[in-house]
Amino acid sequence: MEAKYVIVFSALLFSLIIVGETATTGNWELLKESIGISAMHTQLLPNDRVVMFDRTDFGQSKISLPEEKCRKLADGRIDCSAHSVELNLLNQDVRPLTVLTDTWCSSGALAPDGMLIQSGGSNTGERAVRTFQPCADCDWMENQKGLVVPRWYASNQILPNGKFIVVGGRGQFSYEFIPKSSLPSDFKVFALPFLRETRDAVENNLYPFTHLSTDGNLFIFANTKSILFDYINNRVVRNDYPVMPGGVSRNYPSTGSSVLLPLKLGSIHGTSSAAPDAEVFICGGAPPTSYITAIKGTFLPAAKSCGRLMITAEQPQWVMEEMPIERVMGDMLLLPTGDVLIINGAKKGAAGWYLGREPVLNPVLYQPESSKYEIMEPSKIPRMYHSTAVLITDGRVLVGGSNPNKNYNFTEQFPTELSVEVFSPPYLSSGPRPQISWAKPETELSYKQPISIGFTTKKNGESPLFDKFFKKKSHQRNGELENVSVTLVAPSFNTHSFSMNQRMMVLEINQVRQLSSRTYVIDCFSPPTPNIAPPGYYLLFVVHSGIPSLGRWVHIS
Template sequence: MESKYVIVFSALIFSLFNLGETATTGNWKLLKKSIGISAMHTQLLPNDRVIMFDRTDFGQSKITLPKERCRKLADGRIDCSAHSVELNLVNRNVRPLTVLTDTWCSSGALAPDGMLIQSGGSNDGERAVRTFRPCASCDWKEDQKGLVVPRWYASNQILPNGKFIVVGGRGQFNYEFIPKSASKLDFKVFALPFLKETRDAVENNLYPFTHLSPDGNLFIFANTKSILFDYKNNRVVRNDYPVMPGGVSRNYPSTGSSVLLPLKLGSSKSTIGAPEAEVLICGGAPPNSYISAIKGTFLPAANSCGRLMITAKQPKWEMEQMPIERVMGDMILLPSGDVLIINGAKKGTAGWYLAREPVLNPVLYQPKLHKFEIMEPSKIPRMYHSTAVLITDGRVLVAGSNPNKNYNFTEQFPTELSVEVFSPPYLSSGPRPQISWAIPETQLSYKQPISIGFTSKKKADLGNVYVTMVAPSFNTHSFSMNQRMMVLGINQVRQVSRKSYVIDCFAPAIPNIAPPGYYLLFVVHNGIPSLGRWIHIS
C-alpha cells in the first residue's frame, strides 16, 4: 500500500529547496536564524519534517510549549518553554513539541512504520521511551518506564526483525530491546562484558559505535577495540579484530565518529550472499584529553582515520590522515557514496567548556580514491551538542552547538539556535538526473526487481549510473545511529529517448542488509544525485 508519507516533488518544491549554487567546494546557506532550541538530537522523518530537541533542564528556551504546558524542574523551577520542535523543510515553519522527561544525551531510531522511537536520558528521563508519529498535529508520547534500567549515553540500532537493541550507557555494561512486547525477553537485561573491558578512567566508551553487519550480527566499537556480537544468543562471535592503532580514544568524551561504508549489492535477483562490509572511524582525542581540558590544557585532537573490513578473514586497520584535526565531528554518508566530515573542534574534548578552536571547514572523503578535500567554511562554530543529517535534496542540515550548562548567549562559544544547510560540490558540478517514475512506486519487497525512469539534460554515460538507498539516521553526539547506505545491484541501464533512461535493478535481498523501514532512493549519474525519493521496504 502506498505510504501517506511519500512526497511527490513538484517544480515548486524543487525551487523551494533553492538548489543550483555555484561554489566548487560546496557552500552554505542559513535556513533558519532561530528554531528556539539548540538541536542536540536530530532525526529526518519520511514526511520531510525534521524533529530536533535538546535537554529539558537547560532552562527557558526561546519558544513556548504548545498550549503553554509547563514542567517542574528538579530544582523546583517552572519551565513553560519547549525543548523539542518540528522543522518543515519545505516552508521552514517551526512547530513546538511537548517533551517533558529529560532527553539529555539520549538515543533514538526510526521504526519500520516511520515512527521515531527515542530512549533514555537523565533524571526523570533515564528510563523513558518516547515516540513521535509523523502527522500534522502529532506530539510526543512518553513512557517513563519503557526501559528496564537507566540509559544515559547509550546507542540504538535497528535489527532485521524491526526491533531495536539499546547498547550501554553510563554505568550500564549490558543491553536490552525496545519497544517492549509481551515477551519476557523484552524485560530482561543482558550482560555485555565488552563494555566494562573497554572502559578507562573517564569512560571513553560511551555512545559505542554500533553497526549491523550483513551477516545479521552486531559490530560494536568502543574506545579502541571492537567485537562482532550475536545479540540473539548473547555471545561474542568474533574478537580477533585488531586494536585501532594510534593510541587515540574514539568514543565519548574523546568523541570521534563512525560510518559503515556503502554496501555494494549483487546484480542478480538470486544474489543473496552477504556483501563485504567496511567500517570507517575518524577523529577523536588522546585518552587523557578530558582530564587535561578540565585542568585548562586543551590537547590537539586526532587527525587519523581508520578503515576496517569487518567481514575479512584477517581484518587489518588501514590508517589514513585527515587534513584537519577533529574531535566531535559528524560523519554523514552522501548519496554519491562519499562521506562528509563536519562540525567539531581542533582541541579539547566533549563536555561543557572543554573544547577550543572550532573546525569551520567540512572535509569531503572519497572512499574509492582514499582522498580528502577541504570544503568551504561555515561562519558558525558547531561544537559540543551540534548535529548534522542528510536531507531529501542531497544537502546536509546542520544545527545545534551548546557547550554550556544552560542557554547562554554571551560565552566564548554561545548557545546556537540556528539551522544551516551545506550543499556538497555535486550540486554545482552539472545538471542533476531527475527520477520520472519508479515501479514499484513506493513499497518494496526483498529481492524485488525495480525499474526506475530518469531524465538527464546531459547524455548519460551508462557505465557511470548507479542507484543508492540511504536510511535516515538519528544524529547526536557525533554518531548517526542507523546510518546505512546500499548501492543496488543493476541488471541494465538503457536509453529510451534522447534524454530518458531506464534502470533495471534489484531491492536488497534480506533484512540483514536493509532492515525494514523507510529509505531515500537516489539515482546517481557522474557522481551527481537526483532528488531523493522515499521508499519503504518490508
Template sequence: MKGQPHSKQRTRLAMATLSHLPLALLILAACCVLALASGGGQWKLLKRSIGISAMHMALLPNNRVIMFDRTDFGPSNVSLPNGRCRKDRHDRALQTDCWAHSVELNWVTHGVRPLTILTDTWCSSGALAPDGHLIQTGGSNDGERVVRTFSPCATCDWAELPDGLAMPRWYASNQILPDGRIIVVGGRGQFNYEFVPKTDPSEHSMYPLEFLSETRDDCENNLYPFLHLLPDGTLFLFANTKAISLDYITHRVVRTFPALPGESRNYPSTGSSTMLPLILAVNSTQPVDAEVLVCGGAPSHSNFQANKGVFLPASRTCGRIKATDESPEWSIETMPLKRVMGDMVMLPTGEILIINGAGKGTAGWGVGRDPVLCPVLYKPDAPIGHRFEVLSPSSTPRLYHSSAQLLSDGRVLVGGSNPNRGYNFSGVLFPTELSLEFFSPPYIKLKWSRPKITSLKPGRTMSYTQHFYINFYSRKQSTKGVDEILVTMVAPSFTTHSVSMNQRLLVLRVMGLEGGHDGAYRVECVPPVSAVLAPPGYYLLFLVHGGSPSRGVWVRLGKD
C-alpha cells in the same frame, strides 16, 4: 556554462565568507582555508533561530526534521503553545516550565512547530521504526528509563512511556535490527544491552556485555559506542579503541577485532564512525563485504587535561577495517585537519562528509577549542592519499552538542552547538547556537545536470525479492551506459554527539539502462535480498547519473 573557480579564486571566496568573524576565529579558520586544494560546496543560513539548540536530530519520512535538546536547561527561546507547561518539582532549573525543548522543522517552508517533551532527553538515543515512527530512548534524570515515540503527521506530538527501558540509558547507542526491533547498548554505568519496543510491558530483560566494562577507562571513553549491523547479521560494536562482533540472538561475542592504534574515539574523546557503502552482490549467494571507518578523537587523558585548562590536539587519523575479512586489520589514513566531535554524513554518491567539531580538547562543557569550520569529503574508492578533499568553510563554530543530517534534496542540515551548561549567548567563548544552516556538497553546484526520478514501478513499497524499475529524466547524454548510473538507498539516521545511529547506504545492482530519447531513461534495479542487508523500514532512494544525484524519493522496504 561557467567553469569552477580556480584554487586561488576559491581561497579568496572562502576568506570573504569568513571576513565578518572575530579575529580569533578568523585565524583558526585560516587553517582550513589554506588547506583548500579543490574545495567546493556552499553554505546558506536556513534560520537564525529555531528557539532551541539542535542537540539531537532525526529526519522522518514526511521530510520533517525533529530536533530537541534537554528539559533542564531552563527557558528556551520558544514557548509551548496553548498555555501548555511541564511541571516537575525535581527539575533543577524550572519546576514549572512553559518553554519548548523540541521542535519540528519544515525545511522547505522554514516553518518551526514547538513540541512537548515532559521528561529529560539529555544525551539520549533513537532510531526510525519500520513503520516510520521515531522511537527515542533514555536520557537523564527523570528521562533515563523513558521510551518516547513521535509519529510523522502534521499535528502529532511526543508520546512518552515511563519505565519503557529495563535500565537507565544515558549516552547509550541504538541500532535497528532485521526483525524490526531496536537494540539499545550501554550508557553511563550500564555494561549491558536490551531491546525495544517491548512486546510485553512487564518484560524488563537486559543482557550483560563485559566488553563495555573492559573498554571503560578513567574518563569513560566508551560512552555512545559505535554500532553497525554487519551483512552476516552480527553487530559490530566499537568502544574506545577496541571492537567486537556480537551475536545479539545468542548473546555471544563471536569475534574480537584488533585494537585500533592511536587515540581514544568515544565520548568524551569523541570521534565518529560509519560503515562504508554496502555494494550489493550480483546474486544472493555472494557475500557482501563491509568496511567500517572511524575518524578523529582525542588522547584518552585529553578530557582530564582540558578540565585543567590544557587543550591537547585532536586526532588527524582514521582507521578503516574490512570487518568481513577472515583476518581483518586496521589501515590508518591521515585527515587534512585534526578533528574531535565531528559528524559523519553519508552522501547519496557514496562519499562521506565529515563536518563540525574542534581541533583541540574534547566533548564536554567548555572543553573544546579551535573550531574546525571546513568540512572534509572522504572518497572511499579513491587511492590512498587522494581520498580527502577540504571543502568551503562555514562561519559558525559547531562544537559540543552539534548535529548534521542528510536531507532528501541531497543537502545537509547542520545545527546545534552549546558547550555551556545552559543557554548562554554572551560572556562565553562559544555562545549557545540556535541557528540552522544548509550545506550543499559539490555535487549540487550544477542544478541543471541533476537527474530527476519521474516514477517507480511497481511503486514506492518494495519487497526483498521483486525487481523494480526507475524512470528518470536527465539532460546528460549517457555515453557509457549503465556504468554511469549509481542507485543508492540511504537509511535515515538519528544524530547526536557525533554518532549517526542506524546510518546505512546500499549500492544496488543496476541491470540495464534503456532510453535516452529526449532525456528519458529507465533502469532495472535489484533490491536488497534480505533484512540483514537492509532492515525493514523507510529509505531515501537516489539515482546518480554521471556523478550528479537526483532528489531522494522515500520508499518503504519490507517483507513480501
C-alpha cells in the same frame, strides 16, 4: 575566419569548458536564524520534517509551548519553554513540541513504520522511551518506565526483525531491546562484558559505535577495540579484531565518529551477493587523557587519523589514513554518491562543557574509492559540543546545534547556537541533476524485488560546444548509460557525533535502457535480506556521473 576571431572564439570556448568543469567545494546557507532551541538530537522523518530536541533542564528556551501544554516543575514553578521542535523543510515553519522527561544525551532511531523511537537520558528520562509519530499535529508520547535500567549515553541500532537494541550507557555494561512486547526477553537486561573491559578512567567508551553487519550480527566498537556480537544468543562471535592503532580514544568524551561504508549489492554486468563485505570507517577522536587535561585548562590536539576495517574479512586489519584537519566531536555522514562528509567539531580538547577549543569550520569530503580527502568551504558558525548534522531529501546536509554551556548562554566564548544551516556538497553545483520520473513499484518494496526507475539526464551538463568541437566520449555504451547507480540511504538519528542507524546500499543494476535521447529506465533489484536492509523507510537516489537526483522515499517491508 580571420585568425583574431578564431583566437577569440577559442578563448571563449576554453572559458566555457573550464567554468563547466571547475571543481567547487560546496556552499553554505543559513536556513533559520533561530529554531528556539539548540539541536542536540536530530532526526529526519519520512514526511520531510525534522524533529530536533535538547535537554529539558536547560532553563528558558527561545520558543514557547501553547499555554495548555505548559508543565509544572518539581519546585512548583510553571515552565512554558519548549525543548523540542519540528522543522518543516518545505516552508521552514517551526512547531514547538512537548517533551517532559529529560532527554539529555539520549538515543534513538526510526521504527519500520516511520515512527521515531527515542530512549534514555538523565534524571527523569533515564528509563524513558518516547515515541513521535509523523503527522501534522502529533506530539511526543512518553513512557517513563520503557527501559529496564537507566540508559545515559547509550546507542541504538535497528535490527532485522524491526526491533531496536539499546547498548550501554553510563555505568551500564549491558543491552536490552525496545519497544517492549509480551516476550520475556524484552524485560531482561543482558550483560555485555566488552563494555566493562573497554572502559578507562574517563569512560572513553560511551555512545559505543554499533553497526549491523551483513550477516545479521552486531559490530560494536568502544574506545580502541571491537567485537562482532550475536545479540540473539548473547555471545561474542569474533574478538580477534585488532586494536585500532594510534593510541587515540574514539568514543565519548574523546569523541570521534564512525560510519559503515556503502554496501555494494552489485553493478552493471556484475553479480550480487546475499552477504556483501562490510567495512567500517572511523575518524577523529582525542588522546585518552584529553578530557582530564581539558578540565585542568590544557587542550590537547585532536586526532587526524582515520581507520578502515573490513569487518567481514577472514583476517581483518586496520588500514590507517590521515585527514587534512584534526577533529574531535566531528560528524560523519554518508552522501547519496557514496562519499563521506566529515563536518562540525574542534581541533583541540574533548566533548563536554567548555572543553573544546579551535572550532573546525571546514567540512572535509572523503571519497572511499580513492581515499581522497578534500577540504570544503567553511561555515561562519562554530559547531562544537552538542551539534548535529543529517542528510535531507534534496541531498543537502542540515546542520544545527552547538551548546558547550550548562544552560542557554549567549555571552560565552562559544555561545549557545539556535540557528540551523544547510551545506550543499559540490555535486549540487556540478551540473544538472538527473530527475526521477517514475518508479515501479512506487514506494512499497519487498526483498529481492525487481525495480524499474524512469529518469531523465542532460548528459552530465556538458556544453553542446564541447560535444561538437571536441567530440568528448559519450557516457553510453551499447545503448546503456555508464556512470549511473541507484542508492538507498537510511535516515539516521544524530547526536554526539554518531549517526545511529545510518546505512547506505548501492543496488544491483540489471540493465539501463534508453527510451529517448535523454530518457532512460534502470532495471535493478531491492536489497536481498533484512540483514542488509532492516525494514523501514529509505531515501532512493539515482546518481549519474557523480550527481544525485532528489531523494524519493521508499519503504521496505
